[in-house]
Amino acid sequence: MNLSQYMVIGRYIPGNSYIHLLDARSKLIFVFLYIFLVFLTNSILGYLILLSFIIIGILISKIPISYYVKGIMPIFLIILFTIILHLTTNKAGDLVFQWKWIEIYSQGIEQAVFITLRLLILVIIASMLTLTTSPIDLTMGLERILNPLKRVNLPIHELALMMSISLRFIPTLVDEADKIMKAQKARGANFETGPIHKRVINMIAIIIPLFISAFKRADELAIAMESRGYRGGEGRTRLRVSVFTWRDLLLLLIFSVLLITILSIRGL
Amino acid sequence: MKIRDMMFAALFTALVAVLGYMPSIPLPFGVPITLQTFGVMLAGAVLGARLGGLSLLVFILLAAVGAPVLNGGAGGLTKLLGPTGGYILSWPLAAYIIGYLAEKNWDKLNVWKLFIFNIIGGILVVYAIGIPYLVAVTEYKLVPALIGNLAFIPGDLIKAFVSAWIAIKLKKTYPIINK
Numbered sequence: 149m150n151l152s153q154y155m156v157i158g159r160y161i162p163g164n165s166y167i168h169l170l171d172a173r174s175k176l177i178f179v180f181l182y183i184f185l186v187f188l189t190n191s192i193l194g195y196l197i198l199l200s201f202i203i204i205g206i207l208i209s210k211i212p213i214s215y216y217v218k219g220i221m222p223i224f225l226i227i228l229f230t231i232i233l234h235l236t237t238n239k240a241g242d243l244v245f246q247w248k249w250i251e252i253y254s255q256g257i258e259q260a261v262f263i264t265l266r267l268l269i270l271v272i273i274a275s276m277l278t279l280t281t282s283p284i285d286l287t288m289g290l291e292r293i294l295n296p297l298k299r300v301n302l303p304i305h306e307l308a309l310m311m312s313i314s315l316r317f318i319p320t321l322v323d324e325a326d327k328i329m330k331a332q333k334a335r336g337a338n339f340e341t342g343p344i345h346k347r348v349i350n351m352i353a354i355i356i357p358l359f360i361s362a363f364k365r366a367d368e369l370a371i372a373m374e375s376r377g378y379r380g381g382e383g384r385t386r387l388r389v390s391v392f393t394w395r396d397l398l399l400l401l402i403f404s405v406l407l408i409t410i411l412s413i414r415g416l
Numbered sequence: 417m418k419i420r421d422m423m424f425a426a427l428f429t430a431l432v433a434v435l436g437y438m439p440s441i442p443l444p445f446g447v448p449i450t451l452q453t454f455g456v457m458l459a460g461a462v463l464g465a466r467l468g469g470l471s472l473l474v475f476i477l478l479a480a481v482g483a484p485v486l487n488g489g490a491g492g493l494t495k496l497l498g499p500t501g502g503y504i505l506s507w508p509l510a511a512y513i514i515g516y517l518a519e520k521n522w523d524k525l526n527v528w529k530l531f532i533f534n535i536i537g538g539i540l541v542v543y544a545i546g547i548p549y550l551v552a553v554t555e556y557k558l559v560p561a562l563i564g565n566l567a568f569i570p571g572d573l574i575k576a577f578v579s580a581w582i583a584i585k586l587k588k589t590y591p592i593i594n595k
Contacts, residue, residue, distance in 0.1 A: 183497065226499045230554045237557065263555055270497050278481070286481035306417050310474045314429035315483055321427075321434045339439065347441050348578055351451065354438075356585055359431060359462075363590050366427040370420035378419060 160282045167209045167280045172289030174396040179277045181403060185410055186269055194413045195265035202272050211279050219275035227267055234260040287311045321362055328357050425471040428459055432475050433485035449571040452487050454579045456507045457538040460514030461530055461583035463592060469512035502549020506542045513537035530580035539572050
């Protein structure tokens, strides 16, 4: 078995749509504010407005809908279970449907729709962010958003550096794990069948060498960086610098409209 | 922050991600053992409280920006905000607590003590954050959520023991704390 076949290289789909070209910082901030809006909304009407806005976003992003569906699949069962739970346990409102011992009340339906919409909106907006922005851009955007926190001695640059280093080393360590698995197989280890305690023991025979080799790499990396005079983020320049454009201004405008709409619906 | 500490935490983050690609071990009862949570229990015991917690914080940030680090190559805010996100968000704290307890007992650490620490940090803390989060996002009743969680307990107990065993081995062959 080859471990690298499990590796889905990023869920980022390159493109040059309006959403792709937005600054990573504005996208991050927008998604966080949008999630805030989702929890501020308290009616199905509000959720329908937020959902239709997202559908427009999907069309603009020019990313095939199948990618978004893939994002929903992992939580599909949970959505289904939630619907059933609310339908069967909520006994408020009028009796709408009755069949033998199954009784469904109007408030149960309302709540099931409400929660389903909420979950759908959260899932789709989050996948839209990661489908249209590469992890590297997001890491950099995150670093720049959090930059002011350096004043209170939070190691923002260091966190971002650690993120890019571990991102860089995931494929390397996957290859390493693959090699170790093959080596242990050559010695007769069996990972797919056999009694559980044997398989657990065989797993240990992969994990320990894998960890030791990663620790050695970490030591070597640290020595290499120290000997090249790495001294942190102070005064460091970048190859690619992103800037705010009219696109980001437009996004701000769109958000304000959404916020006012949601607040006025809430007031009704 | 020392460069060496940063590199260890970063590489450990990568290790936790790689463990997520490994095939899980099915159990005759309950949910299969996924290897990713091994990494969470090991982080504290191997790196100590501060670095272990930091390493998993980086892991969560990576997951949030959509890097395929979660079990089976998943990633993205979707997972973190989804119903099971609380279990993942609890990992830095879990690693910190295991690391704290392990550091306190560093000289007399053995498999059984670490097993207990793993149960406290890796199981109790994770459930204490994960279950209320699940209830809050889906508005389940608490009791069915607790019952559903029972299916994870056999696998988690085996994990707590095996990872204690691995941590003691690693401590002997490649000590990182106090080096």
